[in-house]
Amino acid sequence: MTLVEEIISWSDGLNDWQRDALRRLFLQESLTANDIDELIAMVKETYGGGPSAPVRPDLLTQAHVPGAGSGATVQLIEISNFKHVNGFPTSRQPVKFESSGLTVLFGENGAGKSGYARILKNACRARSREDVKPDAFGPTTSGPRVPSAEISVFVDGNSQRVQWTQGGPSNPNLSMISVYDAACARHYVEKEGSPAFLPYGLGQLNRMAAAQKEMQRRITAERDAIVLNARVFEPLKGATAVGAMISTLGPDTVLSALRALGTLTAEDSGRIKDLDQLLQELNPEPKAKSLDRLAERLTLATERSQKAQRFVSDAALAKGKALCEAEQAAKAAYEIAQQQLQGTDRPEQPDTLLLGTGNAIWKALYDAAEKFSAAHAYLDHPFPNTEEGAKCVLCQMELAPDARRRMRRFAEFVAGQAANNAAVAEEALRKALSTIAEANFAPLDSPTMTELQSFDPEMYSDIDAATTAWSARRQWLQDAIKNNDWTSPIPLLPLGDALDARLQAKVQKLRLTATALRQSVNPATRAPLETELRELKARQSLTVLLPQASQFVADSVRRRELDRCYAALNPQGVSTKMTTLAKAHVTSALAAAMNKELAYLEYRRRVHPELTGRTDQGNTFVALRIKDSALDAHLVLSEGEQRALALALFLAEVRSLPHQSAVIFDDPSTSLDHRYRRNMAKSIVALATERQVLVFTHDAVFLTEIDHALRKANQKAYYKSVGWDAAPGNVVDGLTWETMNCKMRLEEIENLAKAIKESSGDYMGEENAKRVAEGYSKLRGTIERAVREEFMNNTVQPFSNVVSVDSFGAVIGHPQEEWDAVMDVYDRACEATEAHDTPAEHQLPIPVPEQLIRDIKTICEQIAKAKTRRSAFESERSKRNAQRKKPFLVG
Known part of the structure; x- marks a missing residue:
């Protein structure tokens, strides 16, 4: 059983989505983003409780895999009855092939040669193929134009005609024909830029394992986006039925039972009111707990108030004014320095300078001139050199007296601190304004303020008055700095103690009251009533959080389903199978055959592919080693050399097949240098002594090499030329005159x-x-x-x-x-x-x-x-x- 046949047999035991993924990988170079989406939908349907996938799995079969055919020896005889093939007329004459030896079809680009090659690539299920296109200039209103043709073959010596239609089922006999082109070589190069080569089939499993990892990554991202926050349900926990259910809230929670607990009748609500009133008369503990909770919140409000008051105190406003005045003074000093630099402070000695002199760009120019002077022009003299005979370091002209005076003024300006002081003062003012603007002036949140308004209206008014005054004083400071107007009156703070002191006093009072309530407890037995009230109140609290709890359960179920999808996508099974297949098929015999083909190509003698047993996350490779080189092979080998290795492995595989079916080469010499082109021709001529070989080429140089190889081997070939008559694709026996x-x-x-x-x-x-x-x-x-x-x-x-x-x-x-x-x-x-x-x-x-x-x-x-x-x-x-x-x- 060949490698691809064993893969097909093994795939029968895979999940449908895996068989569909393998089918896609055998039909195309890699999985697209849309392929990944469709496959994930299939996985979710199977393991994740998802809806039916919009695309049903199309299972891998023998018809999808090149080389997995009938096992017969097949030779091409003729292609005929062309319909909607490129620009070929329907009357185009059949193209006949010799059933043995070498047949060469030569044609320039655009002659129609690729039309015949694409028919054969699709019909023979080449590893890399493009759809045959109908006439680009043909009518578009006559319905679908599906390319088709008839192909005549010998199957184990018996004549047979096969109807080929674009997109239709493949004939298993035609799949026995092997096809090689430059794109086919990419199926052997598993990693871009890395010369690691695999027999056909293992590469598809490699890419499948990689695709499953990518799908795992996508599933992980989707799962991690579901945030389960159980802390919101902490208040519901306790020794109640609700608490017991909340403590185990998750994917196994029965939603109907949860909703039953979270639904109160009018009778339940009345019972809560009655029990509450009764127990409050007998037990002050709930009241004491309520006071404790309020005290805790007011303690936090005290801390926030202390922070907020610092930003709007009289000292803070005075500091803001001082910063503003310092910034203005620094600016004034900077302006005076600018006037001195420009000479405007001496009207009797006008010295007009260029616009922008003294700004940041000018300063950069000055600094560059200073560096040049110190490093090259005047090494032992401070900058600027204004002595007699000194030159300008930029224009390199001798400095006139007024220029020397100007340079000294420039130096005084740069040496001064006015500019730096202005920048520092401006930054200090900006940071102060930013800090004040971002200050939090709300010591309590809105729900607590609403509760406080009914519980303690006086404290509510104190907090509201204080926060209103804070905001007004902040706005006053911002306006005063913006307008440079400090004459308007400063808004006053409320009279009496500051808010933090009032809050602290209130906290102490609340704690004393709670302590006094507890000390007055009458230790009577009211356990049944307390238990009933506790259960009812827990259910009452659950009614508020019931939507969140229901969503939490649904999210938990979804996360568990995605976990199952993630586990199903584990590529370990694929990797294990790859290792087994590699041991059976990536053999020393294959490596020896590959080396033999490389030797025939006269490849670099110091480069030898060998089986190193290297495994990368389950992927086994035929790795390359370069003798006496410390560099990795991909740093030494050119693209053409790597393609030569791919050709060698292709030829080794072809010669290992148990049949003698035809081999097709479509422009095989692409990206190879002249040495490999010549030896490639020799390899093709040698192969033609064993089986039927067809070569499609537009390369006259390669054609010359084939002729040279034929002469050396004392063999002949059958030549055909592809060109135009009234349309492309006209095939005549023999070569064009030039060839x-x-x-x-x-x-x-x-x-x-x-x-x-x-x-x-x-x-x-x-x-x-x-x-x-x-x-x-x-x-x-x-x-x-x-x-x-x-x-x-x-x-x-x-x-x-x-x-x-x-x-x-x-x-x-x-x-x-x-x-x-x-x-x-x-x-x-x-x-x-x-x-x-x-x-x-x-x-x-x-x-x-x-x-x-x-x-x-x-x-x-x-x-x-x-x-x-x-x-x-x-x-x-x-x-x-x-x-x-x-x-x-x-x-």
Whole structure:
């Protein structure tokens, strides 16, 4: 059983929301915020007593997972019957593929190549895929335009046609086809910037564990936002039925019983009144307790009054006035200093200074000049240097007498304390005003004042009069400072003792009264009446707090439900399964296969992936180690190198599959440098000897590398070109002229020449003459390419800084007569090329088609001779290399 198949089987035992989360992670890169919201709603429905989730769980199945297919060997044969695919017309011809070996589809950007690639990515459930788009310029009023196509395949050698529709169910046979592109590489790079690689499937479990942690974080935030404050119910506790229920108030409290206790009938209220009156006559304790409680509150009011009185006493008001006057005096001194600086105090010696001189910005400029003078210009002289011949440190001109006088005045101004004194005085006044404005002038809260108004009207009046006077005196001080007017009369404080003294006297009186009441208790047995009254009064108090108590119970239930959700989101089960899967599938064999692929890519030899057994919160990785380096791998490896590692792991996985299904590469060389591009081509060519391989590319350089690898391996490929006719997506066999090799070009030119010959008759008309000229123009370019590829044995190549010294041996020995034959044809091609046109009086005739055919034959013969020499050279080189490997012979 493969890794992904084991994950699918294991997921059958998971909760529905987990199976839905896994499905999403196999279909997309990561979970979005909306995904998290929908999954949390499912969890709350299951564990948190929440409503039905708006989105029902869509359970993970085999159809959602790339590579989890039928297990058969599948080859692609054809794609046809395109509907609403990009800008493809419905009449677009089928695209056929060879069932084995390498098929390359080459097309420039915008040619329609991506349309075919996206069909296959979606149909084959690639790990990273985008929806196929309908024609962006097509009609929008004809109903839904759902992309679709038919795909023909061989399944274990049997022909089968599959209908693919965007968004429809996937065919399990097509899922056996593996797809790789640059986006696919991201599925192997588990952490951004950190080269930790995972086989496909473990990464999804990693992200699922991370998603569960994120959902736990969200649940925790929601739970912590529910504040349970039981202190408000403290007065209800005691030896009563209400007290017993309040002491255990929580999620298990029965709300109906709580509401029954908190509901009093008219009969209950009357009974409280009767019992209260009866027991007050016989027991003074309640009255004494009431006096004690009031005394405690008035004690607090005494402390608050003492603090408030300090801010509005006569001494405090006088201090406020003194601060104001000090601030004004400091300002006046500062203004005089400013006048002295500006010279306005000497009308007979006017000295006009720039606007702003003396302000903070000017002061900063002065300080900078002083630092420069002390550090560089005049190291041993105090600033400013006003001696004869001294220069200004800014303009560096010699100071005139009036300038020296001005500089001395500047120094006197800066050295003075007027500015600093003004700032200090202003800050002191501001802080005093702020403290007075924030003072609390309410010694008692409103409920206590209301109670006091009925219990002790005289004390109520004393407090009200005092607080009114405090506020008036504070307002007087604020107005006097604001308007600088101290002439208005100061509001008077109430006559007699200050409020704190009156409150303290009242407290002492209340405590003495309470003591006297207790001393007069008649110790008769009234326990049944007291118990009944206590129970009724507790229920009466509960009626006031019943809404809060009911909400407390509801909040407690909600917190417990969220705790259950939090526990259900524990990722430990996922982490444990990951560890088990990693032991079974992240094996030394996989690491060895990955190293083998890396070696084939000629990756950095000092970088080796190995199984270190590293576990990060349950996540097992194939970690990288760099020999003899103290730095982490991600600090050494480029993005392209990390992508090379991802490709190596992909190839290792493909070769470990128990079937030989096709592999598709879509622009695989993205973000890789030329060395990996070349060796990637070699790896793809090697893979094509084992199974069907399709390559979609727009990279002409990569195409050249594939051709080079094919030639080295003595293999062939099937080329197709994607381009435009009246619309994108037109596929033709072979390559475009620019990407053909010499052999392909010569075959095309020969076919052109034969066609011209057949249509010419006895006289070659102007149109055919132009076609012959076109043929010679192509022949000229082909000869130039043949010089590089055939005669020079690819010693140098375009788009490459590599010079193959080893290949140059086949160039040696090229006979002069053979080269003369090539030059004869080349000269004729130059003469026939429009780019080498001549004046009309010297116009040379265009060669006839038969001559073009003969010239093509000549070039083919010369290329064949070059190949013969190359074969002989390769044979001699092989013998020489074999001889080098023999040990020395001892006589």
